[in-house]
Amino acid sequence: MKKRNTLLFLFTLLMSLTAMAQQKPVHFTVQQKQVSPTEVDVIFTAKIDQGWHIYSTNLPAGGPTSASLHVEKSEGLTPVGRLTPHGKETSAYDKNFEMTLRYFEHSASFVQRYKITAKTYSIKGYLEYGTCNDEMCMPPMQEEFNFKGNGPASAPAAAPTAASTETDKTTTAATPVAADGLSALATMTADTAGTGTAPQADSAVSAQQASVQATPDADLWKPVIKELSAFNNTKDGGSRSLWAIFFMGIAGGLVALLTPCVWPIIPMTVSFFLKRAKDDRRKGIRDAVTYGLSIIVIYMGLATLITAAFGPQKLNELATNAPFNIFFFLLLLVFAFSFFGWFELRLPSSWGNAVDNKASATTGLLSIFLMAFTLSLVSFSCTAPVVGLLLVQAATSGDWVAPAVGMFGFALALALPFTVFALFPSWLKQAPKSGSWMNMIKVVLGFIELAFSLKFLSVADLAYGWHILDRETFLSIWIVLFGLLGLYLIGRLKFPHDDPEQKAMPVPAIMLGLCSLAFSVYMLPGLWGAPCKAVSAFAPPINTQDFNLAPQSVHAQYTDYEEGMRAAAAAGKPVLIDFTGFGCVNCRKMEASVWTDARVADRLMKDYVLISLYVDDKTPLKQPVQVKSADGGTRTLRTVGDKWSYLEQTKFGYLAQPFYVPLDNAGKPLNGSFSFKEDVPAYLSFLDKGLERYPAERQ
Numbered sequence: 001m002k003k004r005n006t007l008l009f010l011f012t013l014l015m016s017l018t019a020m021a022q023q024k025p026v027h028f029t030v031q032q033k034q035v036s037p038t039e040v041d042v043i044f045t046a047k048i049d050q051g052w053h054i055y056s057t058n059l060p061a062g063g064p065t066s067a068s069l070h071v072e073k074s075e076g077l078t079p080v081g082r083l084t085p086h087g088k089e090t091s092a093y094d095k096n097f098e099m100t101l102r103y104f105e106h107s108a109s110f111v112q113r114y115k116i117t118a119k120t121y122s123i124k125g126y127l128e129y130g131t132c133n134d135e136m137c138m139p140p141m142q143e144e145f146n147f148k149g150n151g152p153a154s155a156p157a158a159a160p161t162a163a164s165t166e167t168d169k170t171t172t173a174a175t176p177v178a179a180d181g182l183s184a185l186a187t188m189t190a191d192t193a194g195t196g197t198a199p200q201a202d203s204a205v206s207a208q209q210a211s212v213q214a215t216p217d218a219d220l221w222k223p224v225i226k227e228l229s230a231f232n233n234t235k236d237g238g239s240r241s242l243w244a245i246f247f248m249g250i251a252g253g254l255v256a257l258l259t260p261c262v263w264p265i266i267p268m269t270v271s272f273f274l275k276r277a278k279d280d281r282r283k284g285i286r287d288a289v290t291y292g293l294s295i296i297v298i299y300m301g302l303a304t305l306i307t308a309a310f311g312p313q314k315l316n317e318l319a320t321n322a323p324f325n326i327f328f329f330l331l332l333l334v335f336a337f338s339f340f341g342w343f344e345l346r347l348p349s350s351w352g353n354a355v356d357n358k359a360s361a362t363t364g365l366l367s368i369f370l371m372a373f374t375l376s377l378v379s380f381s382c383t384a385p386v387v388g389l390l391l392v393q394a395a396t397s398g399d400w401v402a403p404a405v406g407m408f409g410f411a412l413a414l415a416l417p418f419t420v421f422a423l424f425p426s427w428l429k430q431a432p433k434s435g436s437w438m439n440m441i442k443v444v445l446g447f448i449e450l451a452f453s454l455k456f457l458s459v460a461d462l463a464y465g466w467h468i469l470d471r472e473t474f475l476s477i478w479i480v481l482f483g484l485l486g487l488y489l490i491g492r493l494k495f496p497h498d499d500p501e502q503k504a505m506p507v508p509a510i511m512l513g514l515c516s517l518a519f520s521v522y523m524l525p526g527l528w529g530a531p532c533k534a535v536s537a538f539a540p541p542i543n544t545q546d547f548n549l550a551p552q553s554v555h556a557q558y559t560d561y562e563e564g565m566r567a568a569a570a571a572g573k574p575v576l577i578d579f580t581g582f583g584c585v586n587c588r589k590m591e592a593s594v595w596t597d598a599r600v601a602d603r604l605m606k607d608y609v610l611i612s613l614y615v616d617d618k619t620p621l622k623q624p625v626q627v628k629s630a631d632g633g634t635r636t637l638r639t640v641g642d643k644w645s646y647l648e649q650t651k652f653g654y655l656a657q658p659f660y661v662p663l664d665n666a667g668k669p670l671n672g673s674f675s676f677k678e679d680v681p682a683y684l685s686f687l688d689k690g691l692e693r694y695p696a697e698r699q
Contacts, residue, residue, distance in 0.1 A: 065130025249409025
């Protein structure tokens, strides 16, 4: 047992260090190049990982971190002009910062020219830059350099040399390297508390925390990478998601079972098997069971083909891929119109005839499998929209096994009646007869498909910033759709294939119609900003709503880690650490789309002590401090932002923003971490789990 625990710990540590190593998406080489007897260039060449970009120089104030050169020591050199970017620069307007941003992808270089003014020269400093991808931003990164050379009066031009990262101890004001980086940082706590440039909101517990001694607590800096990894690696959430997909598949199979393409086939198929077996009832039951298993194999095969065609990685990307979401929207739109009776989806009749003829010409298990395949073909017009909706929902869930799980549930529900009625033939007499009620089910499915299609259009709309489906527009369409569905179910709306002679609707249909109308009324306050919790997982975020009577504003109570932790302990509340940045695009997106939700805002302001740590805060530390970095080298912390960036990396094993972690008053995690994901229900669940564990941690 001890050996296994040791191996598990080493594996966790290795994975954490690997993750930290991978969190440097821009790889620099630095060199000096003497371009003339009196001039030298310092050249920074960047290779940028796929999906990431690095920001250019001289961006407007209030935006992301620009590439900028910082010189700590320079002798015998005078700068000529400014730092110059080179490469394929992209310009794009960013609505979060309300400015045009310039950045590079794949590769870039930055050049600073100097004039040599002495016989020998030396220069030491670092290039600071900001980098982001579509989901996260890194804290301001630094690439250090240290060069020496000879001027024209004493020697020929120096050849290019590799950049040295060794610290010049005669000119560095940094403190010696601490053994773990914590003791040196602890001495800075009192000096840097409250010095961040972020606005600090008033807190109800400020009077309490003021009486607490401002003594550094190194325990709050102790790494919790192992504990956090244990939370993040739990499979409960994924298991629940797969169970939800499975039960959704069963529900879809039961609904498809009641359509006019499938229900009438059940008694004919069961009777065929029983008559075919004649006096051998066990053979009839065996054939029916084989028929049901064949249906499961066929639909599971379809799910396997979907997964194989896209691959696990691509399926994970579908949830946020705008073109795919537009395709899904159009696909569900076609299915909905088909259910409404505008047209009928049919496979070529020759396909079904060919398979049916093959089944008649064969015997044994193969003939039964071909009969099941024939059912799949002839019922296509009714089952395809249900299967399509299920596969789309499963594929965009982010789990590559979800399509197979969903199809298993669907096929199980579809196949079960064939087997059950073969076991108990007398139950067939009690089953509902075919009739107009099956057309009613198709229309109801059409309304549901149409409503769900808007969810996928909303993803594309948010991705491209079209603003054609803001929250109030989305809710308006849903209100109309479910209102029309209610009118249809109570008999006030007819479709072409409905029975014109039916005068009164069945009582269950009327009850469901009233529920649908009530649901429409429930969504009406959402047009004025009400949260409408039942639809929050489908509707666009509330920040897209133009008219909101109850806007929520969330501000961090503290912008210093230890000060906030002391205040939380005095108030008896858990802490939510928010690693953010003034130039973090995705941090602003989370604040605009998730924190504006009334339920999220209520938890952040009332149940937690929110501490926002800005990793790009340029407030200088009292003095620079050298610490050991994750890769075994040394790193100089010069600003408050450097300090918070180092805290994020050493304590939590992470380096990007946004990054949220709930902590108890001892600095231990109450739940896993949360990064960029504009999903209000998921964020609420993340916060609630931390609150649930907080009382247990205190006992």
